[in-house]
Amino acid sequence: MYMSEISGENLESVADVEVAPVQDIVTLPERVFASVHDVADYIDTIEGPEVTPELKEAVKTLVTEAITMIEEKYGKNGTGAKPFHDRDHTLQVIGDTVRTFETIAVVMPHIRLTDTDMLLAIVAAAFHDSEQEQSTVNEIQSGIIAEQAMIIMHDIFSHDDIHSVKAM
Numbered sequence: 001m002y003m004s005e006i007s008g009e010n011l012e013s014v015a016d017v018e019v020a021p022v023q024d025i026v027t028l029p030e031r032v033f034a035s036v037h038d039v040a041d042y043i044d045t046i047e048g049p050e051v052t053p054e055l056k057e058a059v060k061t062l063v064t065e066a067i068t069m070i071e072e073k074y075g076k077n078g079t080g081a082k083p084f085h086d087r088d089h090t091l092q093v094i095g096d097t098v099r100t101f102e103t104i105a106v107v108m109p110h111i112r113l114t115d116t117d118m119l120l121a122i123v124a125a126a127f128h129d130s131e132q133e134q135s136t137v138n139e140i141q142s143g144i145i146a147e148q149a150m151i152i153m154h155d156i157f158s159h160d161d162i163h164s165v166k167a168m
Contacts, residue, residue, distance in 0.1 A: 031095035031102075036064050039094055043122065048115030058156040059119045062149055066090070066126035069145075074132055085129040097125040120161055123150070124168035143167065 033039045040060045070090050074082040101121050105113050123146060131141035143166040150162045 031098040033091045033095050036067050039063050039091070042098065043119065046115050046118060051115045051119070054156055055119060058153050059123055062123050063126040065149060066130055069130055080133065082132055085132050090126060090129060093128055094122055094125045097121050120165050121168065124165045
């Protein structure tokens, strides 16, 4: 029954619809990254037909640049310290992104996420707080900073890749 069919007389029948029980509950390990090196080690495990060593190295470089920038700007000794927008927070967001991505890949395989999509999501997560001084547009500014960093590597990242990360 489609949502558009659930109205009036059909509304009472919704309660009678038998829902199939969940057969397998997917539980994936929590991804905890304590350092940029942990993220780099994880990136090295990503394999796929479209994943090149150059792509992995570029993503590791971008993650390192983003976390270094965030720590210099917003870390404990940063120019504008923000305790919840520092290196540790960024590493947690990368871990949450990886776990979410892995869960979607398992639970919704019809979406057909690729290993390149995973790498781009990691880049977006790394840059997500790279700008925190302009509270109403910091997400947009963070996307622009990621875009600028990726444009330098235009031989690795396509226009679509860069646009996707900027939009995340």
